[in-house]
Amino acid sequence: MGVKDMKSVFLGLFTAVIALFAYLLLWPVPVAPASWDAPEDLGFTGIFTPNTDLADLSMIDLTPHHGAEDVVAMSDGRLLASTQDGYILLIDPAQETVDMLAETGGVPLGLEIDTTTGRLLVADAYRGLLSVGIDGSVEVLTDRVEGSPILYADDLDIADDGVIYFSDASTKFGAAASASTLDASLLEILEGVGTGRLLAYDPTSQETRIVAAGHVFANGVAMAPDGDVLMLETGRYRLLKIDPDTGDQSVLIDNLPGFPDNINHGPIVDGVGPTYFIGLASPRAAFLDGNSDKPWLRALAMRMPKAFQPKPQAYGVVFQIGADGTILRTWQDPNGAYPTTTGAVFVRSETLGDRIYITALQPTTLGYRPYP
Template sequence: MKKIAPFVAAASGLVLLYLLLWPVPVSPVVWNAPAAPGYTGPHAVNTRLGNLRMIDLQGEVGPEHIQFGRDGKLYTTVASGNILRMEADGTAQQVFANTDGRVLGFDFDAQGNLIAADAVKGLLSIAPDAKVTVLTDTVNGDPIRYADAVVVAKNGKMYFSDASTRFAPKDWGGTFEASVLDILEQASTGRILEYDPATKTTRLVASGLSFANGVALSEDEQSLFVNETGKYRVWKIAVNANELDVRTLGTHAHAQAQVLLDNLPGYPDNLMRGLDGKIWLGFAKPRNPTVDNMAGKPWLRSLTLRLPRVLWPIPKAYGHVMAFTEDGKVVADLQDPSGSYPETTAITETKDRLYVQSLHAHGLGWLPK
């Protein structure tokens, strides 16, 4: 035993040095995570999202965004880079286009072009004949690294999120891996951009967001609702804001930006306009106490990334979507505590159905209304 002891001590010392000093890609910063509210009040535990009906996607995975086109067909994006087109009941499926990237959000312009936020390629326009054109992949000379969500205004301008200017999915193993790095770091480099097709220019609307995610327009199209995934909140930002850094605002009201929903019970992902003035929000994951407890301990977040991935504090699966009005009132809340349908990132609402968006599901879930 005496002969083995020095080797054990040396090995332990090497492990300790590795955990303390091995380089990691993040430079975590201190932030104040609010105490998690839990599933109470308007978010009281329920099973309204359980027993989803499924549309088989024929081997495709991750219907992250779902929307109906001007042709009446249902379109959805999947992890392969394909954009699928089908009837409302899932029949007559076909591949409409492939971007060789990963489209996370899209909308349609007045000409029927599918405007796509591709996390690898930037902001794209896909014509009805499936021709793909890059609209923009830089702003002020800086690359757009993580295009995430997009909405097209009636005047043609396109507002979209660049989730992180630090971690591009193409460089860090994919969209999920890059999002984990960005949220662990909390450098708040996400931003909202505007592309004007009339002038072919891209400008910065707002910056300083901890993983800028879902984007929706107000009914009067004067404001944007934006999910700040890393800090569990939703912002309301004026479309005419220009280079506004929301980090400078704190919790104070501002003429051009304010926090509409704060301290949510999970990581807010996509935003979709529903019927009767509703805006649907999906939660990719619930809050994780371990992650919140590391908010003030950046060194501990660096150490976490030196552990095997199976030991990372990834939150459990938990199905959860909600709807709110433009003044921030929660008007619907659907949950599935079993998490059988992974990463319920939002709802696409029609008069007959609720389609459930997901980053990793192997089918397209829906509920009759």
């Protein structure tokens, strides 16, 4: 090869390297990451010391549906489950039969039964807050608040006065616009700015208001016994306690070893209650924690092929807490055979016994085990 040819090859390589660096540093990405100080990840230690209590679950086959995000029990013992493919399923746990109740036209996530109307309330990631009848009818209760669209309704609970509190996980990365709930959640968490919020819908006035805002993926919602609202902030690994009137908040549990998802009411334990169940969809990501103060590096990750971007790890975890935030026990599956666990739902049955149903984003089954 002559000198001229060598120079041409060198110039071509140099140009390619410069183009690659320019792409990695300058190509537009959908996130504008913020710097923050992630707490040290203590991992699965202490009360979270690994166990296999979530392994070898019994399963109800939901095929062709997948991702039973949440479950509620009806008065007759049947279950209603939301799925990632847009359906509300009606499940008979005794016969292990599955029927379709409704198709929401979106992605239903959190569920609660309104005992006043008998209808199912649904936080639908694409459509907002819905009401679904036992006849399969679907009604949109609210999809806007103070002039802005609700882009990612996630979970809900009902206060004693009938007001419905629900999370809008991200006001920047809508679930529909991102093509999936998981992709939108990863963008909100990777950016770390905090565009999620807690909303309240009054069925009497039909008005929706913002209770609190600025959360990095606002997620699971449950009412506390004193009337405050418990809400999980997934991207900050913590459980918040929020005053529904003022929006003032305090941290009830901090520095969890994974990304918390749903929170559901549980039974009284040893005469003390209420309790709650929380799911961790995945362990924390070392890349996100290690680069929490390097927003440029997190932006660069978005320019990498998807295979190299942060993704959930397969490790199943649900745990039970007291109303004061004390963690009572955990159920785990370190092998991740039942991954992306969103939570656990306690159901008491005279014929089937006490069970917890384990909800998750990916499986085509609904897992369950005896409680405790």
